Amino acid sequence: NAGVTQTPKFQVLKTGQSMTLQCAQDMNHNSMYWYRQDPGMGLRLIYYSASEGTTDKGEVPNGYNVSRLNKREFSLRLESAAPSQTSVYFCASSEVWTVSYEQYFGPGTRLTVT
Amino acid sequence: AQKITQTQPGMFVQEKEAVTLDCTYDTSDQSYGLFWYKQPSSGEMIFLIYQGSYDEQNATEGRYSLNFQKARKSANLVISASQLGDSAMYFCAMRGGAGGTSYGKLTFGQGTILTVHP
Numbered sequence: 001n002a003g004v005t006q007t008p009k010f011q012v013l014k015t016g017q018s019m020t021l022q023c024a025q026d027m028n029h030n031s032m033y034w035y036r037q038d039p040g041m042g043l044r045l046i047y048y049s050a051s052e053g054t055t056d057k058g059e060v061p062n063g064y065n066v067s068r069l070n071k072r073e074f075s076l077r078l079e080s081a082a083p084s085q086t087s088v089y090f091c092a093s094s095e096v097w098t099v100s101y102e103q104y105f106g107p108g109t110r111l112t113v114t
Numbered sequence: 115a116q117k118i119t120q121t122q123p124g125m126f127v128q129e130k131e132a133v134t135l136d137c138t139y140d141t142s143d144q145s146y147g148l149f150w151y152k153q154p155s156s157g158e159m160i161f162l163i164y165q166g167s168y169d170e171q172n173a174t175e176g177r178y179s180l181n182f183q184k185a186r187k188s189a190n191l192v193i194s195a196s197q198l199g200d201s202a203m204y205f206c207a208m209r210g211g212a213g214g215t216s217y218g219k220l221t222f223g224q225g226t227i228l229t230v231h232p
Contacts, residue, residue: 031218042118042205042222043159050217058219090159094218100147100166101209101218105159 002026004106006091012112013081021076021109023091031094032074033058033103034066036087043090049074050096081113116141116210118223126229127196134181135191135226137206143167147209148189149220150180154202162204165189196230203227 004025013019025032030051035043035058045058049068063085065077074093078085088110092103117140127133139148150162165173165180173180181190193200204227207220 033219035222040224042207042224043220044222045219048217048219056217059221088157092159096218100149100164102149102161102164103218103220104161105151108157110157 004091004093004104006089006106006109008109009107010110012114013078014114015082017081018077018079019081020078021089021091021111022073023075023106024073025091025093025104026072027093027095027104028071029093029095029104030071031096032068033092033094034064034074034076035090035092036060036085037090037108038087046076046089078111081111083113085111086113087111116143116146116208116221118206118208118221120206120223120226122226123224124227124229126231127193129198129230129232130195132192132194133196133228135193135204135206135228137189137191137223139187139189139206139208141187141208141210143210148180148182149207149209150178150189150191151205151207152200152202153205153225159205163191193228198230198232201228201230 007022033048034046047066052071091106094103146167148165152160179192206223
């Protein structure tokens, strides 16, 4: 039972390059999320997927796209990376029909855009 | 919209002492949930404790307790008998909305760095 896994762990991109961050969960959760964490700040929601087949914007969606490939997997794509997207990216999942809706987080991807 | 405010950028505590980390929130939702997460230097996010807005008792989990004052819109984390391993960043977060309408989305505060001295 791996929980939430993310690949890659580290990535360096040049401005204008594209890449996809992968996330998978094995807890059979319906909802999945992508957050970014910038230095000295809390996590901010980029996109979320309430259930398989649905996605919606969060607080900071500009410059990103997402795909909910199936119930397990939720990917985040940067089409044309910018230095402002240098950040640590966290994927999370939860089952919203539980009492607390606790979110389980992946280990994060540290992305640097030069 | 929800807002979480953590006004203490950094806190220091002696080992074995108790410490309180402050968190205030703002929401127009009647039903909401409050969370605390720990982020050690290794970077992972570790769930500590949860308080529902309708819970009448303060939540406790081992050495962690949540001092929930609904009228003041505060949800402070109390760590008793601090240990060196408690040194980390601590985040307060809120989930708004009743039932599944919020889809579990979390709004985070800026965090408080806790340093435990031996």
